[in-house]
Amino acid sequence: MSSEEIIYQKATSMSQGETHYCPGCTHGTVHKLIAECLDEINMVDDAIVIAPVGCAVLIYDYFQIDGVEAAHGRAPAVATGVKRVHPDKMVISYQGDGDLLAIGMAETIHAANRGENITVIFVNNAIYGMTGGQMAPTTMVGQKTTTTPSGRQPDDVGLPIRACELLNTLERPVYIERVSCHNSPNILKAKKAIKKALLNQKEGKGYSFVEVLATCPTNWGLSPKKSYDWLEETMIPYYPLGNFRDKEV
Amino acid sequence: MSKKILMKGNEAAAEAAIIAGCRYYFGYPITPQNEIPEYMSKRLPEVGGTFIQAESETAAINMVFGASASGARSMTSSSSPGISLKQEGISYLAAAQLPCVVIDITRGGPGLGNIAGSQGDYFQATRGGGHGDYRVIVLAPANCQELADLTLKAFDLADEYRMVVMILADGFLGQMSEPVVLPEPTNKVFNKDWAVGIGKKNKVASLILSPEDGLTKHNYVLKEIYDRVEEDVRLYEEYKLDDAEYMLCAYGSSARICKQAVEELRSKGVKVGYFRPISLWPFPYKELKALSVGKKKILTVEMSLGQMIEDVKLAVEGSIPVDFYGIPGGMIPTPEAIEERVLSYE
Numbered sequence: 001m002s003s004e005e006i007i008y009q010k011a012t013s014m015s016q017g018e019t020h021y022c023p024g025c026t027h028g029t030v031h032k033l034i035a036e037c038l039d040e041i042n043m044v045d046d047a048i049v050i051a052p053v054g055c056a057v058l059i060y061d062y063f064q065i066d067g068v069e070a071a072h073g074r075a076p077a078v079a080t081g082v083k084r085v086h087p088d089k090m091v092i093s094y095q096g097d098g099d100l101l102a103i104g105m106a107e108t109i110h111a112a113n114r115g116e117n118i119t120v121i122f123v124n125n126a127i128y129g130m131t132g133g134q135m136a137p138t139t140m141v142g143q144k145t146t147t148t149p150s151g152r153q154p155d156d157v158g159l160p161i162r163a164c165e166l167l168n169t170l171e172r173p174v175y176i177e178r179v180s181c182h183n184s185p186n187i188l189k190a191k192k193a194i195k196k197a198l199l200n201q202k203e204g205k206g207y208s209f210v211e212v213l214a215t216c217p218t219n220w221g222l223s224p225k226k227s228y229d230w231l232e233e234t235m236i237p238y239y240p241l242g243n244f245r246d247k248e249v
Numbered sequence: 250m251s252k253k254i255l256m257k258g259n260e261a262a263a264e265a266a267i268i269a270g271c272r273y274y275f276g277y278p279i280t281p282q283n284e285i286p287e288y289m290s291k292r293l294p295e296v297g298g299t300f301i302q303a304e305s306e307t308a309a310i311n312m313v314f315g316a317s318a319s320g321a322r323s324m325t326s327s328s329s330p331g332i333s334l335k336q337e338g339i340s341y342l343a344a345a346q347l348p349c350v351v352i353d354i355t356r357g358g359p360g361l362g363n364i365a366g367s368q369g370d371y372f373q374a375t376r377g378g379g380h381g382d383y384r385v386i387v388l389a390p391a392n393c394q395e396l397a398d399l400t401l402k403a404f405d406l407a408d409e410y411r412m413v414v415m416i417l418a419d420g421f422l423g424q425m426s427e428p429v430v431l432p433e434p435t436n437k438v439f440n441k442d443w444a445v446g447i448g449k450k451n452k453v454a455s456l457i458l459s460p461e462d463g464l465t466k467h468n469y470v471l472k473e474i475y476d477r478v479e480e481d482v483r484l485y486e487e488y489k490l491d492d493a494e495y496m497l498c499a500y501g502s503s504a505r506i507c508k509q510a511v512e513e514l515r516s517k518g519v520k521v522g523y524f525r526p527i528s529l530w531p532f533p534y535k536e537l538k539a540l541s542v543g544k545k546k547i548l549t550v551e552m553s554l555g556q557m558i559e560d561v562k563l564a565v566e567g568s569i570p571v572d573f574y575g576i577p578g579g580m581i582p583t584p585e586a587i588e589e590r591v592l593s594y595e
Contacts, residue, residue, distance in 0.1 A: 048445050060452045066445035068318045069454035071341050074311035081315020084299045086446035110304035
């Protein structure tokens, strides 16, 4: 036994090597939180991640767990098929804002409404990252993107959609929470929420949903630091953090 | 098990899927295939299976994707417009080499069309309605018995080649009732080492960005499988072709009508027989070519404006004339009209 004590190490459920994410992007942080939670709740060998289309499409390369890549927006449907075959496995649907709220809105709502015993991690960075910065359903009013060059105009394209509030109208979800990844205190809260959402599934409680407010410095045209500030100043007032549902089953 | 049961085509296919070991069905209602999801909703829970009425055809095929990626025998069914919506998922299934069965009980099109049986979806089924360089095995039954038998066979073919297998039957076949002897399970076992959820940390994906030629190589892997299928799975029926001067060529319901036309024409002394492709992809090109030697003419009969005729022409390579008789939009060709056309050749 060495006199040195390990106080921090990479989660065993994470792969070695680097990710392709841009500097200041919070996908890596969210991945890390999920991986740490899987380690801590002892589900590394039983977890299956469903990859979205978007920046996180290669998520299965960054985890040492089973992975299935879904078509754009279809992750909750794919997760449903996987979970129904493997009810004892932990199925995580990891999705971005275009995937979850635009093309996959129907799949999102109906998986939640069925109360599928899965965990959905929703990374909301208010923009389409991988395709180069187009408007997302969650793009802020006035926010400039490559398809809203004058800023998002509500009279033209409507207002940003709030996923937690929308899902909170349904009876079947057991857990809905919005967290953020822009600073350490919030990252710790995010981990707590993700862990709870995963434990709910492990305990067979039902559908759990965690929205993580995230950054996209590259497509926002901001430095990482300014991105964290922008998230706090612009996104959090519109997307209030906190728990929307924590149902004891 | 050799007892004859009067069953609707749709129900016979559904029961055959259960006999084949399919325990996961995901679908969305559309006429004229509704008896399949209805039957599955009742039967699957009885055998410990899962039925989900999905929110859309798109969701249903992606649920199949998930179940298939998990190593289970899984199926969906729909009719023409719904199959259009499933094409996205079928392309992904093909890319990820996931086996599954898709039953298409076709109706008249394009658009919402009508709900009568039609054969206007031959191109969609055999040429792929989805994007990319892929193939789907397409089997075309001509009666309720075959609808059951081919559905059972489809599951083994899907697992053997790790491909999507489509049953292409028109709405008349789905809706008609005939005596059916339910097929026996084949009990073939397939290795599914690639599936998720079996403790192997497997990845099921269709995105290949690197190396630069990674996707090209994957396409060649698929091609090799498709070549094997083309060699191994060419199904057809021939009828009274030995001494025939004319060959009728048709699949599905059209072939049944052609059979009657053959009998009528034979009673009038006209030497005619028919060739019925059962596998539409792979199409039995070689067999059709061989059997057409010495014939004066081929008449292709379809419930469409002429789609399979392209494969018939490819098969005979211009060696003999190929005529067409067809009717689109959910109407059925009559034996009399076919007879009249053949008599005009005399």
